[in-house]
Amino acid sequence: MIVVELRKLFRRPRTWVTIAVLNLLPIIVAVLLVLTDLAPRPGQGPAFLSAVLTNGALFPLAALAIVLPLFLPIAVAVIAGDSVAGEAQAGTLRYLIARPVGRTRLLVAKLLAVLVFVLVTVVVVAVVGYLVGVTLFEAEPAAGTSVSGTTLTVQELLVRTGYAVGYVTVSMCGVAAFALCFSTFTDSPLAAALGALAVLVASSLLFTLDAASPIAPYLPTRYWLAFVDFFRDPILWRDIVRGLALQGVYVVVLLGVAWANFTTKDVTS
Amino acid sequence: MLLALPLVLRLWPAGDDGRSAADLRTAVLAGADQGWSGIAESSGGLALPETDQLGTIADLFSDRTRMRVWWRGPEDHRIDVVTATGETDLRRTAAGRWTWDYQSDRAGWTPAAGITGFALPAATDLLPSTLTRRLLSEADDGELSRIGSARVAGRAALGLRLVPADPGASVARVDVWVDAETGWLPLQVQVFDQSTGTVPALDTRLLEVDPTAPDPAVIAFRPPPSADIRSDDPLGLLRDVADRLPDVAFPDTLAGLPRRDVTGAPPSIGLYGRGVTLLAVIPLPGRAAAELRRAADADPAAVHDQLGSRLTAGPIGILLTGAPRNAYLLTGTVTPETLAQAALALPGLGSQR
Incomplete structure (x- = not known):
């Protein structure tokens, strides 16, 4: 069942178009940086972007920071929102659940397919970012500098980049869970994706308000940028652990709601 | 239940050993050489005038500032001001002081002889421990009183209040919460002015604490080869x-x-x-x-x-x-x-x- 869903997802041209478009923005940023040699001023611009002018090997992290606030969540919301509602809109959902596989299994298969999409997308962004970085900028393949000014060996840099890729992937699980949950309530994939994006925009807006500080620790986007903390020395685990736990809570609660709705829903389309 | 957990932990009753205000002040002032590490956060509502030269200082007192701290003593500590996209660090040793700004890729050095008691405000001054010692060091015993106990950073804390006796003071009161277990580590400081009532004009607190001395290796610093190294002037x-x-x-x-x-x-x-x-x-x-x-x-x-x-x-x-x-x-x-x-x-x- 999971293999069927994965095959279906990755055989669709729009999946790969989405991934390609996602990589376009970091490439444009890299080209502009090379042409102008103008790094963002301290405190402005995405994380790591000012550092890539001296070490292009850090561009995968800058690429993740570029796509993380908006483009990556949009891609995840579109794919996850389409997973159930897309079948309903196409009129294939009732045929799917007519098979002897059970609705719970179908929902789990849809979720796993979305999570694999998230992982593949994040890894592709990182790999393309690395290739662009070492091609367009001067790279220091022997070592890197941590955010705290200490030297990181190649092994440390690779391990921490791996952690960051994993963390960004987990951060997108909340988006996927929102979109998948909404996807079980509507026959419109667009409505499900927009619903998830509305939640994320509201979360990002509330995070900037001092008046919302009591609820800030529970906002789904609160800890997204904590992947930068892997590159401090020593690693700052506080927000990373909280970010992982928060995504876990959102995924469990939203999938519980999605499961309760989907397994009891009267599917007619 | 998950949402209520932090609130329950914060409201959980904290013990009070009945220590006097004067004893608590003495213990705090004597604790400057004690080692500890943790994460601190200050938030200020002081809308200082913004100028090009004093922008960083204005931000310090009007924004939320998060700091990682490794403290072994007044001349042996490290304080990292952590932002979403970088950090600005200060490493103090007996030889002098390094500053490091990741986003500018810039390191600054001040030899110990150049560090005096008069300097522009820095993040170090906003740590609950340094701010408390500065505020309490010249207080009269008559200006101090105990205000019970509370929980800060998940730890029991003893309350100490300073009400300045000087009629010209614009500070209405300062509430300090000292870790009950160590007896010398301030966990939170709140400064109230005459007009703000119950909302502090400046609030700085520890979010996480480890009351043991950190490894000296974490404080040592050697600037990365790519860094622009300059000579710092504490007076700026x-x-x-x-x-x-x-x-x-x-x-x-x-x-x-x-x-x-x-x-x-x-x-x-x-x-x-x-x-x-x-x-x-x-x-x-x-x-x-x-x-x-x-x-x-x-x-x-x-x-x-x-x-x-x-x-x-x-x-x-x-x-x-x-x-x-x-x-x-x-x-x-x-x-x-x-x-x-x-x-x-x-x-x-x-x-x-």
Whole structure:
């Protein structure tokens, strides 16, 4: 069942178009940086972007920071929102659940397919970012500098980049869970994706308000940028652990709601 | 239940061993050499005037600042100011002080001989431990009282309140919460001014604490090869200003506040007061006075009267007064009335009014 869903997802041209478009923005940023040699001023611009002018090997992290606030969540919301509602809109959902596989299994298969999409997308962004970085900028393949000014060996840099890729992937699980949950309530994939994006925009807006500080620790986007903390020395685990736990809570609660709705829903389309 | 857990932990009753305010103050002041590490966060509501040169300082008192701290003593510590996209670090050792700014890829070095007690405000000054010692070091026992106990950073904390006795003080009270287990580590400091009531003008607290001395290796620093290494001046732009300031014969007392000596302070700046009631008087060269007057005129929060232009940011008062060729900037944690009284007693100003 999971293999069927994965095959279906990755055989669709729009999946790969989405991934390609996602990589376009970091490439444009890299080209502009090379042409102008103008790094963002301290405190402005995405994380790591000012550092890539001296070490292009850090561009995968800058690429993740570029796509993380908006483009990556949009891609995840579109794919996850389409997973159930897309079948309903196409009129294939009732045929799917007519098979002897059970609705719970179908929902789990849809979720796993979305999570694999998230992982593949994040890894592709990182790999393309690395290739662009070492091609367009001067790279220091022997070592890197941590955010705290200490030297990181190649092994440390690779391990921490791996952690960051994993963390960004987990951060997108909340988006996927929102979109998948909404996807079980509507026959419109667009409505499900927009619903998830509305939640994320509201979360990002509330995070900037001092008046919302009591609820800030529970906002789904609160800890997204904590992947930068892997590159401090020593690693700052506080927000990373909280970010992982928060995504876990959102995924469990939203999938519980999605499961309760989907397994009891009267599917007619 | 998950959502309620942090609230329950915060409201869980904290024990109080009945220690006196004077004993608690003594223990806190003696704890400067004790090692600890943790994460601190300060939040200020002080809307200081924004200028190009003082932008970082204004941010420090008006924004939320998160710091990682490794403390082994006043001359052996590391403080990282953590932001979403980088960090600005300070590493202090017996030899001197390194600063590191990741986003500028810049390191600065100050030898120990160049570090004095007078410098521009930095993140270090906002740590609950350093701020508490600064505020309590000159307090009289009569100004201190106990205010029960509470939970801070998940730990039981003993409350200590400072109410300044000086009638010219703009600080209404300072509440300090000291870790009950160690007895010497301040976990939270809240500064209230006369107008804010129950909302602190400045609140700095520890979010996580490990009350054991950190490894010295975590404090050591060697700048990365790519870094732009410079020589730091703790006085920063004050050095340039101080060199151009006119010499003034300051009185021994001003608005009832005694003059004080601070090591490293330029002699052309007059410093007055005690404890949390402090006043600085800076005579301004004509051009600097004109620039500041233009900035004050453009600030909608400034109040202009016969004496000059006034600004208030929480407990901090600012007064720009005098004629272009005989101007002063007065600033400190004193009431507007005290600022006016001090201005009128300054050389060359009192006789004009």
